[in-house]
Amino acid sequence: MSPVFALVDCNNFYASCEKLFRPDLADTPVVVLSNNDGCVVARSKEAKALGIKMGIPIFKIQAQIRQHGIQVFSSNYSLYADISDRVMRTLEDMAPRVEIYSIDEAFLDLTGIQPVVSLHDFGQQVKRTIDRWIGITVCVGIAPSKTLAKLANHAAKKYSATQGVVDLTDRKRQRKLLAITPVEDIWGVGRKLSARLQAMGIHTALDLADTSAKSIRQHFSVVLERTLRELNGESCMELEQIPATKQQIICSRSFGARVTSRVQMRQAVCEHITRAAEKLRQERQQAKLLSVFIRTSPYQNNTPQYSNGLSAELSRPSDDTRDLIQLSMRLLEQLWRDGYDYAKAGVVLSDFYDIGTYQTDLFDKASGHTNSRQLMHVIDRINHSGRGKVFFARQGIKKNWAMKREHLSPAYTTRWNGLVKVN
DNA sequence: TCTGGGGTCCTAGGACCC
DNA sequence: TCTGGGGTCCTAGGACCC
Numbered sequence: 226m227s228p229v230f231a232l233v234d235c236n237n238f239y240a241s242c243e244k245l246f247r248p249d250l251a252d253t254p255v256v257v258l259s260n261n262d263g264c265v266v267a268r269s270k271e272a273k274a275l276g277i278k279m280g281i282p283i284f285k286i287q288a289q290i291r292q293h294g295i296q297v298f299s300s301n302y303s304l305y306a307d308i309s310d311r312v313m314r315t316l317e318d319m320a321p322r323v324e325i326y327s328i329d330e331a332f333l334d335l336t337g338i339q340p341v342v343s344l345h346d347f348g349q350q351v352k353r354t355i356d357r358w359i360g361i362t363v364c365v366g367i368a369p370s371k372t373l374a375k376l377a378n379h380a381a382k383k384y385s386a387t388q389g390v391v392d393l394t395d396r397k398r399q400r401k402l403l404a405i406t407p408v409e410d411i412w413g414v415g416r417k418l419s420a421r422l423q424a425m426g427i428h429t430a431l432d433l434a435d436t437s438a439k440s441i442r443q444h445f446s447v448v449l450e451r452t453l454r455e456l457n458g459e460s461c462m463e464l465e466q467i468p469a470t471k472q473q474i475i476c477s478r479s480f481g482a483r484v485t486s487r488v489q490m491r492q493a494v495c496e497h498i499t500r501a502a503e504k505l506r507q508e509r510q511q512a513k514l515l516s517v518f519i520r521t522s523p524y525q526n527n528t529p530q531y532s533n534g535l536s537a538e539l540s541r542p543s544d545d546t547r548d549l550i551q552l553s554m555r556l557l558e559q560l561w562r563d564g565y566d567y568a569k570a571g572v573v574l575s576d577f578y579d580i581g582t583y584q585t586d587l588f589d590k591a592s593g594h595t596n597s598r599q600l601m602h603v604i605d606r607i608n609h610s611g612r613g614k615v616f617f618a619r620q621g622i623k624k625n626w627a628m629k630r631e632h633l634s635p636a637y638t639t640r641w642n643g644l645v646k647v648n
Numbered sequence: 649t650c651t652g653g654g655g656t657c658c659t660a661g662g663a664c665c666c
Numbered sequence: 667t668c669t670g671g672g673g674t675c676c677t678a679g680g681a682c683c684c
Contacts, residue, residue, distance in 0.1 A: 259652035266652070266684095284650040300652090327684050415682050446658060448682085475654055524651060571653090629650095 228460045229335040229344065229367065229394060232374040233316060233351060236362045236382065238329035239267035242308045243298045245360050246637045254295045258283055261479050261629045262299055299630035307638045311359050319351055324464045332371060334464045348390035368393040371462045372455035375412040376402060376430070396458065403431035403456060413452045418445070430456060470577070471508055476501040477518075477571020481629040484567040490519065491557060492621035497572045498553045499617060502546040503608070505574055506601060511542035514576035515549060517556040522568035531565045542578040545597045546604070549574070550619060 235241065239257040244250050254271035258264065264282045275293055277286060283297070290297060309328045317323050322334035333351075335344060342350075348365035355363050366377025367390075377393035380402055393399055409419035411430050425444070427433050433441075434456040442450040451461040476497040484490050494517060505512055518534030535556045539548060553572055594600070607615050 261650095261652070263650075263652055280651085282651040287650095329684080413682070417681060446681095448658070469656095472656075473654095477653065479652070522651085 226337055227369055229337075229339070229369060230371050230374040230460070230464065231320075231333040231335050231344075231348065231351070232326075232366045232371070232378045233331050233333065233355075233363050234366075234378050234382070235312065235329040235355075236364060237267060237269050237273075238309075238361075239298075239300065239305055240269040240272070241361055242305050243296075243301070243634055244269065245308065246634075250296055254293055255298065256295055257298045257300055258632065260300060261481060262631055263479070266300065297632045299633040301634050301636070303636055303639050304634065308359065308361065312355055312361060312363075315355055315358055316351070319354065322464055322466055324466055325468070332374065332464055335367065344394060345390060345392045348392065349388075352389050362389070364389045366391050366393065368399070369458045370455035370460040372412050372452055373399060373458065376406060376410075376456075379406075379410065399458060400431060400434075403434055404429055406430040408433055411452060411456070413448065418449065421445075470510065472577070473573055473575040474501050474504045474508070474512075475571060475573050476504070477569060478628055479522075479569045480567065480626040482625055483522075484570075484626045485565070487561055487563075489621070489626050490561065490567060490570060491554060491619060492624065493570050493626050494519075494553055494557050494572065495550055495617060495619040495621070496624075497570065498549045499546055499620060501572050501574050502544060502549050502601075503605060505544045505577075506605060508577075509580055510577040511544045511580055512549075512574040512577055513539055513542040514574070515539065515552050515556070516573040516575075517553050517560060517570070518573075519557070519560055519567055519570045521565050525566070525568075528566055529564070531562055531567075533560050535560055536573075538576075542576075543597075544580070545594055545601060546617065547594065550617060554619075 240255045243255055243257060252271065253269075254275055254277070255269040256265045256272050256277060257267040259266045262283060264280050265277060265286070266280070268277050268279065272295060275289060275295070277289065277295070286295075289295065305328060312329075313323070313325050313331060316331050316333065320333040320335065324332040324334075326332055335347065338344070338347060344367045348367055351365055352363055355361055364378055364381040366374045366379070366381055368374040368377045373393055377391040380393075381387045381389050381391040393402065406429060408414055408422050408427055408429060409416070411433065414422070414433075421444075422428075422433065427436060433453055436453065438450050438453055441453050454461050478493075478497070480493065484493065498515075514536060515538075516534055516536040518532070520532035521528065521530050523530070523532075537552055537556055539552060543549065604615050
């Protein structure tokens with residue numbers, strides 16, 4: 226049976242989440258900012274209509290914000306993650322196999338449902354249900370490959386006549402859409418590839434689909450060859466229900482204010498490594514390799530620049546925050562140079578092992594901390610309870626470098642004191 | 649003054665071995 | 667002493683995505 230995929234994608238997701246609890250903002254332009262209130266990462270449809278571009282630094286649109294009364298929000302990930310969960314659970318109730326692809330989109334496997342219910346009707350039903358139950362608007366694209374489903378979803382978003390659902394299982398409709406799709410709008414084709422393709426005279430998705438797979442393979446790579454095949458309706462990417470275990474965990478941040486002292490930098494790295502260790506334990510993995518990097522701002526070209534990173538192995542894989550802090554502090558001491566305005570620091574954990582599978586050598590001493598597992602478990606539980614935080618002294622208390630979040634909305638769904646009040 | 653963060657996959661090239 | 671080629675493994679860097 227030939228496969229059928231649906232891509233369900235939430236419209237303007239972060240902006241929609243912010244509006245969900247603020248009915249007064251229903252028709253107001255809303256933008257959501259990146260961490261540190263740096264640039265715009267989401268826009269409501271009203272903000273898009275005003276021409277606010279994705280990724281633009283906030284300071285460049287101050288005039289428009291004032292002029293049009295645009296509402297600005299710092300990103301509130303716990304809110305978005307919670308709304309996302311509700312959407313995904315609803316999808317899982319409606320389709321037998323679901324791949325959660327990102328915080329705001331999911332692929333569904335619709336193979337074989339056709340004789341029972343029309344694909345278009347099913348798409349409409351999904352859209353209606355998410356709208357009624359959660360209050361989030363989604364668009365649905367349906368096609369025989371993931372790449373085409375993405376394209377169908379784009380079309381559903383772009384053309385209002387589709388009412389948010391496009392069934393692209395028909396070959397003729399596929400080619401019609403491909404013909405009016407610029408090559409850079411294809412999933413998997415970014416700026417660089419697009420430029421090279423244009424130079425070869427490949428301007429539309431249809432141009433790419435009609436190029437020989439062999440020549441694309443030669444000039445580019447298997448990745449683009451796969452994209453080409455998918456554009457022709459040949460499914461080369463399967464639905465992946467079970468998320469693959471991570472290969473690496475990165476925690477990094479730009480500072481809210483420049484860091485110039487070693488003590489503050491230690492606190493920041495400590496904080497990152499602590500978060501990374503939490504994520505690692507959530508994955509039920511232990512890491513053997515740790516990297517630390519620090520750098521000044523590449524945008525400040527009138528001040529001296531420094532950027533450096535170092536990696537080191539632990540003697541054995543660990544998920545104990547104390548081991549990771551210790552090693553990261555050693556690396557930081559080697560990296561640190563006085564006299565710079567540091568803008569960002571981060572840590573990377575990699576080389577993962579399932580807990581208990583690492584082969585120690587015969588003469589390895591018994592593991593470092595006897596109470597490690599229990600202690601980390603207790604710390605994680607307290608920190609997730611919402612009732613308070615336990616942290617390591619090194620993380621510091623007065624954090625001048627902490628992330629800027631001046632426009633944060635309340636935690637409507639995950640904190641009691643963030644609950645909406647009805648008067 | 650102010651420009652995000654967290655990932656994946658693929659390829660080329662060097663090191664090393666036989 | 668000189669010369670050759672094939673294979674594997676690892677890493678860095680590039681490109682992409684949301």
